[in-house]
Each structure stands twice: as structure tokens, then as C-alpha cells.
Amino acid sequence: MTITKEEYPTPENEIASWEQDLDRVGFVRRALRARKWYGADWWFVAISMVMVAGFLIIAFFPDPFAPFGPNEIVGSSFLAPGETPPVPVLIVPQDSPVEELQDLAVPVGSERPAIAVEQGLPTSVALREQAQIIDDQLKDDPEELRLRVRIERYNTLEETLQAVVDEEVHAAVVQSTDFEVVKSQFPTLRASESIMGDTATAGGFLLGTNEIGQDVFSRLIWGAQVALLIGFSASIIALVIGVPLGLIASFVGGSLDRYLSLLMDSLYAFPGLILAIAITAILGPSIFNIIVAIAVVYIPTYYRIVRGQTFSVKAEVYVEAARSIGARRTEILRRYIFPNVIPSVAIIFSVNVADAILTGAGLSFLGLGLPPTIADWGIDLARGQRFIQTAWWMITFPGIAIMLVVLAFTLMGEGLMEIFNPKLRDR
């Protein structure tokens, strides 16, 4: 053999050196080095990846992030973000020695202290629970004091306070804010500290509470789980069904391809959300049915992408060359066509997850998705929508959460596409 020297490069043989460098490094370094090559685009990817990572962490481990359970009623309803909730306070006459609830404890057998509350307020619940806690603590007390309160209910705030003035009861428990309003009418009374100890809710709630007093922030955290579940499962099911169908349809061709494409195109032509609504309406609301409905909507996307790509890859010379070296059909499909088709699928996937989350939220928003006991952003949106004029925080924060997650997945998908497909950049 005489030919050992390198050939002269012709213009089309010349490959930019940085493109060659890109192939010599691994996955991580490629992503890191990309910032050098892609100018301003790299921070796009970096930010979206951080966002996606944050979303995944929150979805997988909601416990350390969420202060409360998804369905826990933790305070008054409609608390604005950061607003301090009214606390129940103990009202006693000015000259009374009583400073806190515990001071009302009496020895076993004596008359139980009477405490007035206004009917229909959460103060009575708070009072009973707090009294129970103090009573439990007193069990070991050597003086055998017990706190068994008798709760007297009055119709209005004034009546409740008047009862204390008239000494019908030993004390009253009212909301601190309510007492501030009528304080001047009852100069002989004073308010002691909150009957509750220092609790987590004392400082208010970061993103406020909803109409039944659940913490909006906690529900957002728990809702990430449902969004992730719906987004990923639906996209994976759509991928697992759509990709093989697309591959087989275009590889086999003929009438199979025609009928499958007809079916898929009809599905595709149907508006996605309406199709999903129809499917969930038939199947009934449950997480699994939502996932199935969304998956069905997205199967044609994969099918069309893969089918089109397979057609163009099938016509490539290297597939013909593979046949000329005697490669089997399955081998050609597996080693030549599939690996050349899959990169575009990966990009579609990440954009699709975002889409599926959005559709899932849309279904819940329309009331077709999940029971309201499940923390889901779409449900929260639907609930908040009724109170949009008074409680803006109920609808705003779930909306922002959906937007951020969808944005993160979309940006990541497109950013990755640019990094790993440098040839696309020039188009």
C-alpha cells in the first residue's frame, strides 16, 4: 500500500475545528463548553435546567418544602400573602388576675369555668383544642388542677363581651381584630395574649390561604407531584406508542402507512384540549384517565415526527449502503434508522412534557380532572377563579407555577436541541 498521506481537504470535507472538538468531549463537558460556542444561549439552558431540577426535587420530595399537608385547614380563609391571621384572645375584666388560659384551671370537683364565644366562629374550636392541650399537660400536676371549660355561645360579639361584663362567664374568647373594633365600648375589659402558643401560622402565610383556609403555598408544592406525574406519564405513554407506530408505518409503507396516517391525522386535526375533554368525559375523572386522555392527544405528534424522519433517513445513501453490505431489515431499522430518528424525538419529548402539564391543568380547571382533595394546580386555578376579585393570590400563584414549569421544560428542550445539534444553529 502506498497511500498513507492525508488528502488535501476540499471545502466540503472541511469541518470546523470546534465542531470536531465538540465530538471529542463527553456529555457534561459538552454542555459546559457550550457556553463558549453558543454565546448568550448557554444561560438560557442553564436557567431552565436549574428550574427543571428544582421542579423535579420539589415533586419528588415535597415534605421538607411544604409547611402543611395538601388538605390541612391551617388558618382563616382568604388570608392575603403575609397577612397575619386574627388570633383568638382571652377577654377578662380589667381587675381579673387571669393572664392566660391556664390560670382558669381549678381543682378536681369544683365548678368548671365558663367561657363565652361568639357563635359560628373558629374561636370555639381553637378554645376547645387549646383547653384540651393544657388539660393534658396538667394531668401530672400534684395540685390536681384540671382545665375543663364550659363553652357558652352567644349570638353577637357584643353579647359575648357583655356576658363577661355581667359576670355570667369567667372570660370570653374572641378574635383579636374583632376586639380592637369594639374595645372602646367595653372599657372594663382587657385582652390577654393569644390563647394559642407560638405556632407556625402566627406569622401569616407566604402565599396566603384559600377559601377554606388551606395554605396556598403548601398546595403548590404538593401540586408539583401531580403535574410531574401527569406530564411525564402522558408523554412517555405517547412516546412508547407513537414512536414504534411511526417507525413501522414508514418502514413497511403501503396501505398500513396510509390507514395509520389517516387515523393519526384525524386525531391531530382535532383540537387537543377538546379531544382530551371528550376522553375524560367518557372515562370518568381520575389521574389515570387524565394521563390516558393526554397521551392519546400527543401520540400523533410522535407518530408524525418519527414517520417523516424515517422517510428521509430511509432514503439516505447509508441505508442503501447498509443493504448493499447485506444488513437485515430489522438490523437496518435498529442500527441505521432508529438512532438517526431518536434525537428529534428527545427534543419533542421535553416540549411535550410541558404541553401535557398545561393540558392536565386545563382539564382540572374545567372540572374534568381530579377530585378537589388532590393538590393540583389546575384545580387550584379553578377554585381561585371564583374569588378572583377578592383573593387574587388564589389564582395567581398556581398560574405562575404552571407557567414557570412549562417555560423551563420548553427552554430546556430547545436549548438542548441547539447544543447537541450544532448544525441546526445556522438555519
Add this chain to the structure above:
Amino acid sequence: MPKDILYSVKNLTVEYKTRAGPVRAVDDVSFDIYRGEILGLVGESGCGKSTLGKAMMRLHTGPAEITGGELWFDERDLMTLSDREMTDLRGAEIGMVFQDPMTSLNPVQRIMEHLTETIQTHEPETSDADAESRAEELVERLGIRRERLSEYPHQMSGGMRQRVMISLALALNSKLVIADEPTTSLDVIVEYQFLDLLHELRDEFGLTIVLITHNIGVVAEIADRLAVMYAGKIVEIGDCFGCFGDPKHPYTQGLLRSVPNIKLDGEELYKMEGAPPNLLRPPSGCRFHPRCPFVMDICRTEEPAFKLVEGGDQITACWLYQETPVGPELSRA
């Protein structure tokens, strides 16, 4: 001198099914390929050279279809083999090198995988290590360093890729390599090296090569015999010396005169009259007659036979060298 025939094409007809009707890209073509020779197949674009090359491996797809003829390769009629047998034959006994080396390798597979895959497809019992060492040995003989085997196709230059394609065909000691315009997209220096390589491989491995090209200079460089194709038919076939020295068919003569010559000073290049015919409705009689400078009446109505020219080496299909049949006893030889 009796020569050993490796591949014999007999009355091969390949048609493309189109909406306007069948197009005969290869029409009743017969020729022999001798063992160990380099046969150059030349012709204009669209004359059916590539279709013929693919049909010889039964690689044609889609609308193309072999509608008649026999393909005798090494005492076997390829037309009677099943698809599976044909698949086993491809790569193992007949290999192909394609026109565009930039796209003829799988972009997501390393060069090594291409080679080991070829070996293991046909010899599944070969271990990975054996296949790899065979691949390394092979590419080194073709002038590619073994370290480069772990690269992807796009990291190689066009000439190297073309050598990889050849090594794929040689991996299992194919007897016949059909090279479909292998040097068209290479620059002249790389082209020369590649042709040189083909020549050496022929001598070293006893390879038989069919070189399909529109570049007559390439054929003159390395081929032993020349076949000239026009409008789906082979119009002249013969020894390179004979064909270039004393071309018989008017088309061959025209073709040779239209080759640019570096010594051509001031003299204008010969331009052949007319354009290649529409194969949907080929001209009657001899297909070249509308462009032929020596056209006779019989050319317009009767097709000439394809036979040996008296006193020459070439086989040609032209009435100029054949006895014109007279009257009603027209016969096709």
C-alpha cells in the same frame, strides 16, 4: 482467448413504473464481466448506468422493477434467489461503493462498528475481538490508521470515507465490487489516489470491479474494458485500447471528442447535437439516430443487433458495421 466469466447479464430489462407509463431505464442489456477485470461503464446522466449497477445486486427499490432477463453470478441465477439468500450474498460476495462518501456511512455509528457489523452479519460466530482485529488489519492495508477506527464518519475526509466503503466491500472478500461514481465528489488528487487504490486491490485480491462513471478520463486511467451506455442500452463494449483508439459507434466517437483536453488550444470542444431521448417514448429503431451524424434510413425503423464488429475487438450496436437486411426477410440477429 477464453476468459473466465464471473458475472453475466442476459437481456436485463429494468422499468420504472410512473404515472405516465413504464420507463425502461435498462432495456434488454446483455454483457459479461470477466474475473479479475475492471470494467468501466460510462454514459450520460440518466442513461441508466446506476440503475443497471443497482439491479445487478437487486438493490433497486420502489418504482424500479426488473421486468426481464437473467443475472448469472458465479454459476447462479440471482433472479431465482430468495430475498433472504440475496441479502446473504450482498456484502459477502458482491459489494458496492456509492457516489457520495459524505452520506454513505451511518452518522451515528463509529467506523469500527460499520466493519464489525458487516463481518458479524455474515459470520455471526465471529467474536467481537476477532472482528475488530480483522477490521484493523483491513483498514491499515487501505491506508487508514487503526486509531481512526473509533471515529465517527463526519470526522473523516471524503477520500477516507470512500476507502472505508471499499473496506466494507472487502471485509468478507467480495468477488465483485460495483463502484457507482465513487470519485465524483472527490477532488482530483484524492480521486487519483482512490483509483490507484482500486487498481492495487484488483491486483492484490483478484477483485473484479465495475466502475460506473460519467468521467471517461477515469475509465481511461484504470479500466481494462469499456462499456458505453446510451438511453438504457449498451451501444459499445470492448477493450479499452480498442474503444479509445478506434471507437466504432458514433456515440462513442462523439463522447470521446467531447472530453476536454488540456492540450486543446483555442480549438472548440466538440458538442454533440441534440439531447438524450425521453425514455418514456424512446425513438424508434436505433435510439441514437436523431443525434447521429451518420444516420441512414434503416436506423429510423430497425434496431441494430449487438454484435462483434468484423475486424475489430468491440461489440457494438450500429448499422454502420452490420449488413443491412433487405426486403421482407428482416431478422434480428
